[in-house]
Amino acid sequence: MSVIVAENISKKYVIDHQRKNGPSSLRDIVADKVGKLFSGKKDDASFAEKEDFWALKDVNFRIDQGDRIGIVGHNGAGKSTLLKILSRITEPTTGQIKIQGRIASLLEVGTGFHPELTGRENIYLNGAILGMAKREIRESFDAIVDFAGVEKFLDTPVKRYSSGMYVRLGFAIAAHLNPEILIVDEVLAVGDTEFQKKCLGKMRDVSESGRTLIFVSHNLTAIQALCNKSFYFEKGLLIDQGDTTHIVTNYLSKVSHKVLEKHWDDIEKAPGNDQVRIKSFKLFPEYVDNLSHIDVRTPINFQFQFWNLEEGANLNLSMHLYTFTGECIFNVGTPSEQLAKGLVTGTCEIPGHFLNDGSYVVSMMIVKDTSTIVYNMEEALVFDIEDYRENVTWYGKWPGYIRPQLNFSIRQTEHIVND
Template identity: 80%
Template sequence: MSVITAENISKKYIIDHKRSKGSSSIRDWFSDTYDNLFQARKENTFKEKEEFWALRDVNFKIEQGDRVGIVGHNGAGKSTLLKILSRITNPTTGQVQINGRVASLLEVGTGFHPELTGRENIFLNGAILGMNKEEIRKSFDAIVDFAGVEKFLDTPVKRYSSGMYVRLGFAIAAHLEPEIMIIDEVLAVGDAEFQKKCLGKMRDVSESGRTILFVSHNLTAIQALCNKAFFFEKGTLVDQGDTTHIVTTYLSKVSHKNLVRQWDDIESAPGNEQVKIKSFQLLPDYQDNLRHIDVRTPMQLQFEFWNLEEDSTLNLSMHLYSYTGECIFNVGTPSQSFSRGLVTGSCEIPGHFLNDGSYVISMMIVKDTSTVLYNMEEAISFDIEDFREGVTWYGKWPGYIRPQLNFSISQTEPVVND
């Protein structure tokens, strides 16, 4: 049974480029005076108001029990969609049909009255969902315990921190048993422990047959929690379907990678009178028929260059950097003598070694172990995506490397019952 049906929904906003009269400064006054006196003829050439379509002709159906992840760049229309589904704003065109009670957590403080206490806001939100006092009381203790705000329960929520707002908002949305639960990226406000609790609770909610819509840039969490996904781009629903397929499609479009550099003509190849670069490429051994690199993916780095001198003692030095400039490691080949001609080198980067993130590789050709003949900076760039199994925590895994080490745990002495 379809619990949400969207038919040709679009949302238009009007962007006003004209300065507000109430916020004018002396400089603005002189600028406006000049415009009024000398620019009147050009007034028709500048648009003070501009139409912006946050969503355009979006169609989909969501079945009962679906767990739908929504991915896309910032500004793709994801949050606008959730506001329409939550009845916070109406679509400009099209219509949405929703069958069931909806609980939303879209922004810090959404649905709270700042002058009311935490206790009063719990009952207010329950009433908005159509629940009576007895139904709310049954879940009250669980909400307070999950949110961890017992000490501040009778304090007006306007004095809450953003973290307390989010904890209480999520606890209310998750425990008052709505048929449809809508969660935006607002979970990123919470700390690591809270995110873990939220993701675990969302898993429990999904297993109870309720419908979840989840917007997040954490693709690992979306893959773990959601059976379907939507990919939005510039207000358009680009693709929808199986989560793995959608995430792979999304990553293939947003990945900033340059895995191959090649020059067939020695004359135009980069280098100097001593060496010239022929090719430099990173060859991933993609896992599970995917087309993106994740933390499991083994890679081979292959490098070719022309040596233009006789009897040169050379070696290669490879530097791997994070996108923020930290050198993760530097490795080099043994140094050996080469005659004129083509020289090749390769390096294996195993899977389960680098953490998810963005990386660049630079390569040096070194003579006599000390003289750099040529430094090819940032020759290769690539992204590594996250992948996890058997783990319920989907926050950022710390560090630049993520090796699989022989790390064990065991029971050394059983408990003896008296």
């Protein structure tokens, strides 16, 4: 049975572009309007241009009861707009959506909370919004508080909660008040590792109980672990839908673009700020057997250069390596050094026989006094590692993110002698 049916869903927003010769601030706009009112001049809106932006365009799908739907796509692809339509926060511009069942949504930190009310009061408020009786809320109350871990602050107004407390309580309410459809947007982006594991476990429990789950996340590993079907959105269009493994593979093949080098020769145009400017970030593979691609045997060298513009600054580099699904493999840093003004070079080597095959992303931070991030160059380099095997007759996917050659041996330690 289909619990959600979307038919030709589109959502349009109107964007105002202000021209350079028009008022540039709210004060200027108000002064301009008032001046024209008293002078008798007609309001001239020529300084503003309007543009239609379609966040979603002609989207069609069906979601059956018990489906676990993952939604993938770049930022701005239309994922959050779709969830707001499904949650009845906004209406589509065209098309219609049919929903059977009670929906609970966790779209962003603080959604559905009244900041002046306490955690206790917000639990009852959210339950009432879901259409639950006070008895039903009371039956789930202790489980919600225990899951969120906010018992000490239960009678504190939620406006004093940290973002982590907000999202823990919000997720606990959404997951425990027994909705037929649970919608979750990037809950794994906030909170510590322990809470993320609890969220994944709870969402798995929800899905296994026959309820419907719709899950948006940049963590593709979590989507693959939780969801049996997925949607791939791009620029407001539903590009593909179907089995999660197929969708994730298709998505990665379209977004994976190797970037092995970035450099800037002009310091004035280089990225950075008044403390540092980036000159280059390069990847140098030590290709094996005269190959032109990186495989699991290939040592990889990184060279990062930047101009230090502050005399005597104590700086160090911090390099992060991520899988293409968004999980951090490791973070390694250099010692902190007191540096003069001028060009600074950092190098790092990842040995061969360390990383498994797959796609990887590298980010680099410049850190001052071992604590303050001066500049963060996110997702700077992207590279692929191909598989290579010898003396192995099994060709399934090698599990894990690393694939080290360790001192692991086997030998005969005892013989069985037949009588």
